[in-house]
Amino acid sequence: NAGVTQTPKFQVLKTGQSMTLQCAQDMNHNSMYWYRQDPGMGLRLIYYSASEGTTDKGEVPNGYNVSRLNKREFSLRLESAAPSQTSVYFCASSEPSGGNYGYTFGSGTRLTVV
Amino acid sequence: GESVGLHLPTLSVQEGDNSIINCAYSNSASDYFIWYKQESGKGPQFIIDIRSNMDKRQGQRVTVLLNKTVKHLSLQIAATQPGDSAVYFCAEFSLSGGYNKLIFGAGTRLAVHP
Numbered sequence: 001n002a003g004v005t006q007t008p009k010f011q012v013l014k015t016g017q018s019m020t021l022q023c024a025q026d027m028n029h030n031s032m033y034w035y036r037q038d039p040g041m042g043l044r045l046i047y048y049s050a051s052e053g054t055t056d057k058g059e060v061p062n063g064y065n066v067s068r069l070n071k072r073e074f075s076l077r078l079e080s081a082a083p084s085q086t087s088v089y090f091c092a093s094s095e096p097s098g099g100n101y102g103y104t105f106g107s108g109t110r111l112t113v114v
Numbered sequence: 115g116e117s118v119g120l121h122l123p124t125l126s127v128q129e130g131d132n133s134i135i136n137c138a139y140s141n142s143a144s145d146y147f148i149w150y151k152q153e154s155g156k157g158p159q160f161i162i163d164i165r166s167n168m169d170k171r172q173g174q175r176v177t178v179l180l181n182k183t184v185k186h187l188s189l190q191i192a193a194t195q196p197g198d199s200a201v202y203f204c205a206e207f208s209l210s211g212g213y214n215k216l217i218f219g220a221g222t223r224l225a226v227h228p
Contacts, residue, residue, distance in 0.1 A: 004157075033215075039122075042203060042220040043158070058215075090157050101146050101207045103216055105157030 002026050006091050006106035013081040013113045021076040021109050023091030031094045032074035033058075033103065034066060036087040043090065049074055081113045122201060124223040133191040135222045137204030142185060146207035148216065149178060149189045153200045161189070161202075191224075199226045 007022045025032065030051045035043040045058030047066040055066050063085060065077045074093075078085060088110050092103040127133045139147065145166040150158035164171045164178045164187075171178050177190040187204050201223050205216040 035218075043218040045215060048215065092157075101216070102148055102160045102163060103158075105159070107155075107157050 004091055004093055004104050004106035006089075006109050008109060009107070010110050011112070013078075013111065015082060015113060017081050018077065018079050019081065020078075021089055021091075021111075022073070023075065023106060024073045025091075025093040025104070026072065027093060027095070027104065028071070029093035029095040029104070030071070031096060032068065033092045033094075034064075034074070034076045035090045035092065036060065036085075037090060037108075038087050046076065046089075078111075081111075083113045085111065086113045087111060122221050122223045124225055126225045126227060127194050129194060129196060129226055129228050131194055133189075133194045133198070133224055133226075135189045135191075135202050135224065137187040137189075137219050137222075139185050139187060139204065139206040139219070140217070141206060141208045142182070144206035144208045144217075147178070147180060147187050148205045148207070149176075149187075150203045150205060150218075151198075151200045152203065152221070158203060194224075194226050196226050196228065199224055 004025045033048040034046040037043050044060050046064050047058055049055045049068040052071045067075045088108050090108050091106045094103045148163045149161040151161050152158045162173045162176050162178050164180050169180050175192045179188045201221045203221045204219045208217050
């Protein structure tokens with residue numbers, strides 16, 4: 001009964017380094033999302049995937065890329081990390097076709113770019 | 115320590131009192147709303163939802179009220195307990211960019227004092 005699993009939980013990067021944040025869900029949800037959370041700014045959508053094989057930009061996509069590897073996995077990549085990308089990143093999934101529009105969130109990845 | 119919530123509005127209540135957390139939403143066409151609770155170091159967790167054809171919905175110790183006229187949502191927590199201390203987010207399900215997505219408010223921190 002894992003729900004949404006994110007790895008790693010913590011990461012420190014140097015400016016210019018790249019990394020991929022991993023996310024997997026075991027609820028057979030079609031839709032998956034990546035959010036970032038900064039102090040006082042709530043959750044802002046980076047990218048989302050309405051279904052396997054599709055991805056779309058959210059509110060703050062610049063500096064990020066995503067891959068919907070299969071129905072379970074949705075990864076977020078930072079090609080050249082910048083200090084402005086220091087944040088807590090959350091992955092979420094949902095299954096709106098069932099009439100339940102709520103999202104299930106992972107526990108987050110705390111990223112620091114120095 | 116937890117950085118999320120440092121600059122958010124804070125509601126301080128005594129243990130045992132009732133709490134009311136308010137939220138203004140932006141899109142008059144939104145037809146579904148959710149309250150999430152986020153404890154320190156964790157991802158947001160679903161508390162309660164309400165559809166636009168309702169003005170009140172009750173859960174266990176929580177009640178959500180919806181006033182569509184003024185686009186206002188509130189979360190009432192009865193007999194607040196220390197375990198209720200967290201950041202609370204309202205979210206509206208809104209059509210944006212051709213796809214329905216949850217749009218989150220900035221959040222309110224609830225601090226429960228013994």
